[in-house]
Amino acid sequence: MSETAAESISMHFIETLVLIHRNFYRHLAVPVPFNQFAVLMTLRADGAESLTAVGALLNISKQQMTSICEKLTASGLIQRETDRRDRRRVLISLTSAGERLIEDQNEIVRQKFIRSLKHLRPEEQDALANAIDLLNRSIEKMATAD
Template sequence: MSDKKKISNDFLEVLFLMRHRIFRHISMPIPINQFAVMVLLSDEGSLTFSEIGERLSIIKQQLSPLIDRLENGGFVRRVSDTKDRRRVRIKMTTKGRQFINNHQQLIKVRLETTLATLSEEEIVEFGNSLHTLAKLFGKISMI
């Protein structure tokens, strides 16, 4: 098996383990891709469709219905760009901010509980590994 194929398999295994060990214990009433959009908007304030798509590597054909569902759920709203009325920005509503704050807190508590089963040395190693992954993912370009 090639290194790339092995890494792909290992990555899928890690995703499965994360879902199984951490996220399955958290009730998530929306799909993870919608949650990712809301986390991004929580960090950035408001973004255009193309900015969201670029940052999350989601094509416009997939992003439009995703934003529609978030808007129908009352989590986001479309607003005109103050500098260019032709551009539409996506902004989180109060309901969306409350939802993100609550669920991020649940995830953090669950992760802290999970990490409590590790030794201090393992926690440091885990943190260093996450830092390395974040750095490398920042370098990966989507095709």
């Protein structure tokens, strides 16, 4: 693939992310601030992690992560536990309430997406389903190549 083609694909990918955010997430009333929600989503994707590891993934300073985690713990959305393999390390993980919050938000987005599908003809819906499937498989393949 030429460098120009790769550049074009990367720009279309960014445009897709912006469109998804603008049309399905921007007006979503998340019950916690975005940085806290990002921590919850990271824990959901990666499981129990250290505060430092989550902060590094999200590019959030240790001081900010400490504050975020204190608020999420006080809200009952995450819990802290000592790492069984290294007693000096503390892991944070989602509680059932944190999992429920994410599920509730995902359901809101899913329902909005379903309502939006009504604006497409059946053949456009089929094409979109195939395109999303291809996108997801391609991203997975690209991610495992590193």
